[in-house]
Amino acid sequence: DTAVSQTPKYLVTQMGNDKSIKCEQNLGHDTMYWYKQDSKKFLKIMFSYNNKELIINETVPNRFSPKSPDKAHLNLHINSLELGDSAVYFCASGYLRDTEAFFGQGTRLTVV
């Protein structure tokens, strides 16, 4: 099936750990994103990645780092997890300058 898929769907981990979330799209899109959705449902852009150009939202802590082995994958690595990192993280893909983005199912991260 053509889609944006991210794994895992749920992730429970302890403070201070390092974790990764994987994302893959087979839609042929040239741009991928990571969003954080908090308990108030705000969808906050964290990163976008287009043709090896990474755009970072300046408010994102440097404990968060995206890694893209190729244009179909954009993984999210998080170091030294904190309680405030608990949220749902969405990967998405689309075409540059297009406002239609396709979202993955989300990863619910809980830091305890």
Place this chain on the structure above:
Amino acid sequence: GQSLEQPSEVTAVEGAIVQINCTYQTSGFYGLSWYQQHDGGAPTFLSYNALDGLEETGRFSSFLSRSDSYGYLLLQELQMKDSASYFCAVRSQTGANNLFFGTGTRLTVIP
């Protein structure tokens, strides 16, 4: 920077019409999009307005006024399954060129 403001909650009766507003401030503007998100689900694209006016897609319509930096999503013949969160979104033309989402509106459809 970008900011997109929406009402936080709207309640409407099944079969009725509801309008969800969005006012935005952005550096550069490619157009206004709308997304729907059911509880526990992912946002899904509904509609897009690049130019002023009304775009209709079935029961859903979206309106844009660029001079007013304002748009709205109109949902007609409301169904229970329309209960969800609705987000407006803009793409910035500045260096980030990112897709920014509004604060979201929680729509509850009641019998």
